[in-house]
Amino acid sequence: MTSTTPAPIRSARQVTWARRRLATGRMWKQLRSDRAGFTGLIVLALFVLMALAAPLIADRSELRDDSSRGQLPFRPPSGAFLLGTDGIGRDVLAQVVWGARVSLYIGLFATVVAVVIGSLVGLVSGYLKGRIGALLLAVDDFFLVIPFLPLAIVLAAILGRSPNVLAIVIGVTSWAGSARLVRAQVLTLSERGYVDRARALGGGGRHIVVRHILPGVAPLIIANATLIVPGAILAESTLAFLGFGDRQSPSWGRILGDAQDKSAFTSNAWWNFLPPGLCIVGVVLAFTLLGRALEKIFNPKLSGR
Amino acid sequence: MSPRYLAKKIVGSFVLLVCVLIFNFFLFRIVDRDPLAKYRGRSKLTPEQKESLIKQFGLDGSKWEQFVAYVKNTAKLDFGRSFDSRRLVTNEIAGRLAPTLLLVGISTVVTIAIGLWIGMRAGWKRGSGFDKASTATTMVLYSTPEFFLGMLFLTYLGSRTGWFPIGGIRDITANYSGLEAMIDRAHHLVLPVLTLTLGYLGSYALVMRTSILDTAGEDYLVTARAKGLRDSDVMKRHAVPNALLPSVSLIAISFGFILGGAITTETVFSYPGLGYATYTAIGNSDLPMLQGLFLFSSAAVILFNLIADLLYGVLDPRVRRAG
């Protein structure tokens, strides 16, 4: 009789995490095979690289909102200024490269705010179906109907124009859609047997939400977050264009706003508005493609679309 | 539709409006205990402005008195005076309403019509060349801020080529009247309408496409085909009427975004409507103006949503004749 080595005993937690690692590996492979989504990821990586490498590419002092450098305004691209100069003689390339940091930072921060608020509201209103749930749902409805830009403008005008404040304002006005999605998912999950089973085993509300519902909702939240970022970046660019934002550290939207103020179009200074505009389109499109790919991975039913 | 449905929707809209008004009241209080603290030290605030602020917010009374004053003013449609022009906000808005109505009205109609048509064809022939091309195009347009689009049109169709005017609502140098004046106005509207339309086309096309895809699997389409109908008739007579229904409510939600888009578009083209007024108000930190504009646009969106809900009640026989 041959002796057998006992199989390594793994705890339930180890099994769960091993399964999760396997699932993540599978998701990564699926993402790789989705050409659009993977392209989006690459493009994003390039933009992030550009933002991080800003100090190496351009001089930060170029951003200062004054004409102290004595450079001529609206000069077309040349050897000294690869993207020419703007209406007050600032180096456009420097602005675009440093602007990446601002635009990406605000976009991501705003998304975090929106996702956190939205997920909390969605989780609570989906799980506690009583009066609190109904109240939260009503609040959610309210924020869905209110037109976003006028509200954001009013809030930003009152609260201030620093990047962090702008990010919070955008986040506060964008969470309604996520809350809806999360709530629907929570409702679906609570209908499933394992929630009742957990309750029968004595699991309290917090345990059920954290251990059972949250892992079920997490993929949805991540995929949805990736689709909120483009909206947040567009929102920031719009607010910046209209005049909000730090003049000393312009985001891409702000560059466009300055171009508009200084009537770049009459000077045909395409180098002033094409690069920042195309950057916005590029980043937003990349996030959208990535988000749609993630959505398909987490919800295979959508892959037919 | 049943009177109950009608009543429910109207009451719902009214409640929303009231909520917006209350929200507006608290906007300045919850956020900042003493709203005036923010304005201290700002050179723009003259004693008269402070006076008008105090009067508008009723800050010279208790919380409850403030609220009563606010309600009274709101009932009188008094939303304060603009810091910039000193005129009543209500009058300022009324004076700029017409151009914006024209711009947004035309753009909304065109966007919905074209967007729905594109979405319909793309969804019906999923995977076709048209579908792929239109989906790619709408996605790129969706990712483009409408003001950037406006700047491109302004430069290449306006400034560079001179085909279209570079801003404003009419030619102030010429003295047109009658038909010529109308043509001049239309000429000035082309680029702004083009900008606003292309900027928001994508979302309508996408909504309709998804709707048609959902409808495409329905059994009654097989019945229609079995009867011997041509494919185009099956789409037009059976798929589209059903696919339009869920689109109606989503279209209503999108309207709020077109309103926002009007703000930036008018700014790019210096088009003297409510959007441009918003831009100027931002530059001047003209808070009463911004508040008034926010209330106005919220009311407009609520109204539009109500119309869409009622329209749905008429279009869907399952609601019209609650069985």
Added chain:
Amino acid sequence: MNAPLLDVRDLHVTYHSAQGPVPAVRGVSLQIAAGETLGIAGESGCGKSTMAMSLLKLVAPGTTVTGTVLLDGDDVATMKPGALRAARWTKASVIFQGAQHVLNPVRKIGQQIDEAIILHKTGKPGSKHTRVGDLLALVGLPRRRADDYPHELSGGQKQRVMIAMALACDPLLIIADEPTTALDVMVQAQVLRLLEVIKRERGLSMLFITHDLSVLSSVADRLAVMYAGRIVEEGPAKELLRGSNHPYTRALSGAFPTIGDPASRFAPKGLIGDPPDPTDLPSGCSFHPRCPVVTDRCSSVHVELVDVGGDLSRRAACIHVGSGS
């Protein structure tokens, strides 16, 4: 007139999925004479619905249909699109399964029945309204129901509307795909009786598809049993149900107890296993993995339909048939 109304020869239907081609129907031949009802029985997935839909080419785009389908003398399989559309509903119409979603929810019932009449111009001008009313009366519904929407009708009523609609252009053949499956028993009986009356009054032929053999015993003249895309047994309905030659048919009829026959409740019933995946069919006879009387040769020999005991109207595809057993 001795030529059958419907003459199907060697019909193959393959649809193309993301995983590759799926042969749903693999060489089906059948005939229906004028005034005759042919029942098609089988479990879900055996291809009977696909086969029925393919008779009027109502299959998903990209699906391959080969073979000959002679409907009133014309080959549907090779018809031009225009001729095909003209033949639909006028030569043969369809009654679908589950009237839940086969009617357009935003159109009135009357309009939907009308649509076919107007399209094929089979009504006399000006007589549209009467004709719809007549059809509704025929199926036992009040005429004023023509102004109702589908959601205002019950399941049984909707099925009657479907029948009325199917008769709108005076077809020669009605293809009924599980018309009573979604209905409860009482309504089922009413609808079956209605179909019987209509069939007799108009001399209609019917192709009746179902998985419920007990329904076919009263409705069908002849019966064909399908398994894995092929017909495995066919013959006169009553004879076949009394004693069948194919082990699958025996198992199928055993699964439904006959009311009034206590012995049938104790007969061995049910089959082990599931119907085979069309993309991964067993070798030889497709039924052999589940067959209670399987032999060694069954997995290697391809079995064709053979006449049973010299009687031309009964055939079965089993290795035990024809060898005298």
